[in-house]
Amino acid sequence: xxxxxxxxxxxxxxxxxxxxxxxxxxxxxxxxxxxxxxxxxxxxxxxxxxxxxxxxxxxxxxxxxxxxxxxxxxxxxxxxxxxxxxxxxxxxxxxxxxxxxxxxxxxxxxxxxxxxxxxxxxxxxxxxxxxxxxxxxxxxxxxxxx
Amino acid sequence: xxxxxxxxxxxxxxxxxxxxxxxxxxxxxxxxxxxxxxxxxxxxxxxxxxxxxxxxxxxxxxxxxxxxxxxxxxxxxxxxxxxxxxxxxxxxxxxxxxxxxxxxxxxxxxxxx
Numbered sequence: 001x002x003x004x005x006x007x008x009x010x011x012x013x014x015x016x017x018x019x020x021x022x023x024x025x026x027x028x029x030x031x032x033x034x035x036x037x038x039x040x041x042x043x044x045x046x047x048x049x050x051x052x053x054x055x056x057x058x059x060x061x062x063x064x065x066x067x068x069x070x071x072x073x074x075x076x077x078x079x080x081x082x083x084x085x086x087x088x089x090x091x092x093x094x095x096x097x098x099x100x101x102x103x104x105x106x107x108x109x110x111x112x113x114x115x116x117x118x119x120x121x122x123x124x125x126x127x128x129x130x131x132x133x134x135x136x137x138x139x140x141x142x143x144x145x146x
Numbered sequence: 147x148x149x150x151x152x153x154x155x156x157x158x159x160x161x162x163x164x165x166x167x168x169x170x171x172x173x174x175x176x177x178x179x180x181x182x183x184x185x186x187x188x189x190x191x192x193x194x195x196x197x198x199x200x201x202x203x204x205x206x207x208x209x210x211x212x213x214x215x216x217x218x219x220x221x222x223x224x225x226x227x228x229x230x231x232x233x234x235x236x237x238x239x240x241x242x243x244x245x246x247x248x249x250x251x252x253x254x255x256x257x258x259x
């Protein structure tokens with residue numbers, strides 16, 4: 001099972017802190033047999049420019065382009081996972097594009113649940129709808145639904 | 147997952163972040179006024195709500211994380227439906243129309259030049 005978890009909330013509401021806690025937890029003994037794999041997509045790392053925070057009249061086009069790029073990258077990752085990709089060859093590109101730890105790919109085969117955490121503000125309802133739509137688009141196989 | 151923190155708490159936390167992570171005050175205020183909380187009327191916008199997040203990573207203990215994970219796991223039971231072939235076709239058509247529009251704009255620009 002692949003879970004797409006979208007975090008939303010104001011800046012400093014605890015989104016990244018919670019994601020990091022889940023990320024840390026996956027390496028602890030509580031995560032028996034590595035059953036849960038957490039992939040933390042941290043927007044601030046993927047898009048280092050603060051332009052993603054909020055559009056203004058002057059940077060609206062840039063803001064939209066950056067968001068589109070991020071969603072495309074998340075979509076590529078979801079599509080690969082949904083297609084059953086488990087090897088570094090198959091996943092290196094989407095992992096690198098989202099600045100995810102490539103070492104985690106080795107844990108995919110054992111994982112019963114893969115949680116993709118999209119750590120962003122998502123303050124507009126339309127943003128969340130876009131992600132929901134993306135997950136529908138990327139659901140390829142019945143045995144690995146999103 | 148909606149982290150429904152009070153605006154004043156988030157504002158104070160933001161102000162005490164390392165400088166490179168501080169969201170400018172004016173941006174923070176605009177975001178707080180524009181934020182659209184999840185709607186229970188829209189199935190795709192229903193969310194888990196976590197409030198009163200501990201302040202630091204160290205304070206997030208195993209029990210808290212397990213609770214969050216159980217809530218997420220419950221949510222995973224509702225997997226999304228694959229987008230229908232018709233809808234995908236329509237999306238491709240829309241993209242094509244968008245490209246045609248861009249091309250037309252480019253042509254008229256060329257004409258002007």
